Amino acid sequence: MSRQPRQRKARGASVVGRRFEAVVGPVAHGGHCIVRVVSDPSVEPVETRVVFTRHGIPGERVVLELTEGTEGDRFWRGDVVEVLEASPDRVVPPCPFAGPGLCGGCDFQHVDLARQRELKADVVREQLQRLAGVEGEALAGFEVEPVAGDLPEQLAGLRWRTRQRYVRLPDGALAMRRHRSRDVVVIDDCRIAHPEAREPAPGVRTERVGDREFAVASDGFWQVHPGAPRVLTDAVLSFLEPRAGESVLDLYAGVGLFAGFLSEVVGPQGRVVAVEGEPAAARHAAHNCPGVDVHTGSVAEVLDAGVHGSWDLVVLDPPREGARRPVVEQVVARTPRAVAYVACDPAALARDVAIFAEHGYRLERLRAFDLFPMTHHVECVALLTR
Incomplete structure (x- = not known):
């Protein structure tokens, strides 16, 4: 399925898919970090744009890919798709369904638990x-x-969620929503769900x-x-x-x-x-x-x-x-x-x-x-x- 972000009024051509190399800035409220990129290096004076970026850690040098935005927006959204210089706090996510373009339920699976706090x-x-x-x-x-x-x-940050809501597919498979999307990701197990988690x-x-x-x-x-x-x-x-x-x-x-x-x-x-x-x-x-x-x-x-x-x-x-x-x-x-x-x-x-x-x-x-x-x-x- 194609990704379908929440609809916003377009202010110019879409920038989705553009990539930038940048250093991840401070964490912000909402599960992302602030990254500033040069929106158009051919324009003087240089204009920068804020990108609310998921899957990064402050201080990392990364390649981010824009997932939402148009040329006239005040800010864009993006995902880290490549880590060039990793933070010492980066870990392998315990859930294989956590990451860019995957389940949107967890924001910090890639971060050491103490650093998450x-x-x-x-x-x-x-x-x-x-x-x-x-x-x-x-x-x-x-x-x-x-x-x-x-x-x-x-x-260890897992198996704590005593109630969980899934998307039930026609064939009986379990799925979760992608971040800011109605699209789904089929999963075999939610790693933060308690073994006895109930659905409402x-x-x-x-x-x-x-x-x-x-x-x-x-x-x-x-x-x-x-x-x-x-x-x-x-x-x-x-x-x-x-x-x-x-x-x-x-x-x-x-x-x-x-x-x-x-x-x-x-x-x-x-x-x-x-x-x-x-x-x-x-x-x-x-x-x-x-x-x-x-x-x-x-x-x-x-x-x-x-x-x-x-x-x-x-x-x-x-x-x-x-x-x-x-x-x-x-x-x-x-x-x-x-x-x-x-x-x-x-x-x-x-x-x-x-x-x-x-x-x-x-x-x-x-x-x-x-x-x-x-x-x-x-x-x-x-x-x-x-």
């Missing part, structure tokens, strides 16, 4: 510095931490975290790394330091992972209110967390309609786009002493941290966890205080 830390740091102006103690010693699961292979399906399953059990829709949201629920809960509790009798808002609460543990700590004299927009998840939260007041609906609308007054603590675990201004401003209006923000996208986290800063809340502490090895994704937990 350094690259992710660089991205988080850059986003917070550039978008939120964060400097100093909050980022001192910051690193992306490995997370253990239930299999030895997970410490109707029904309900039970997940255990410590001594608590959580009912979860089989096709609903639950962290895919087996070590994630415990490590994220521990981080949130250690950051907030909840005390008996305190009041807590758990926003974007899902099935009540954080609310359940927080309710144990604040006790019967305290109060925990959970807000979740997905009705099935909210129903499970009410079942999983007796004593927690669960509201179903948009977080901004629920806060505006009836969850007023001052609150001691807030947990934010928004979707990829972040909480955004309407929710952040509703949170600060409730004057919590501390906010724990769980983020799966560092750019969205940085934008929201900047809004918190407008209202006198600063990023006090930050941890990040490698819950998605071999990919560019990273999970952060931030502590914001007045």
Whole structure:
């Protein structure tokens, strides 16, 4: 099949297929590195173009091939197709389906695992510095931490994904999508999938975290790394330091992972209110967390309609786009002493941290966890205080 990138309005002739020799620049958010190439050496003054390039490592000298773009675009996209001077951090990908033109699921299979975490830390740091102006103690010693699961292979970045979605071909073969394409690559095995990985399906399953059990829709949201629920809960509790009798808002609460543990700590004299927009998840939260007041609906609308007054603590675990201004401003209006923000996208986290800063809340502490090895994704937990 021919590759079919997402359609963008053409601004001149296509540049797809052009090759350049270049040095790979810094890592950028999204699983690629920045490479600058001379777009047309015959033009004076010399014009350079940014190419968001996959399959390289900063500092390498490579040959890259453009995969998307036209002559008038502000930037292009490309793949490293030949390595002229390799980084010492380059490794043979453990998956034979990872590489230019192949499965688009993993961004960093060609990078040593420890270096992958350094690259992710660089991205988080850059986003917070550039978008939120964060400097100093909050980022001192910051690193992306490995997370253990239930299999030895997970410490090598493999077999951690407990739920996986495949393309099922008519002959029964499994396939995955190419990067930014609807085209497929037939595979025999996904190396990051857990041996018992499930595909989303109707029904309900039970997940255990410590001594608590959580009912979860089989096709609903639950962290895919087996070590994630415990490590994220521990981080949130250690950051907030909840005390008996305190009041807590758990926003974007899902099935009540954080609310359940927080309710144990604040006790019967305290109060925990959970807000979740997905009705099935909210129903499970009410079942999983007796004593927690669960509201179903948009977080901004629920806060505006009836969850007023001052609150001691807030947990934010928004979707990829972040909480955004309407929710952040509703949170600060409730004057919590501390906010724990769980983020799966560092750019969205940085934008929201900047809004918190407008209202006198600063990023006090930050941890990040490698819950998605071999990919560019990273999970952060931030502590914001007045």
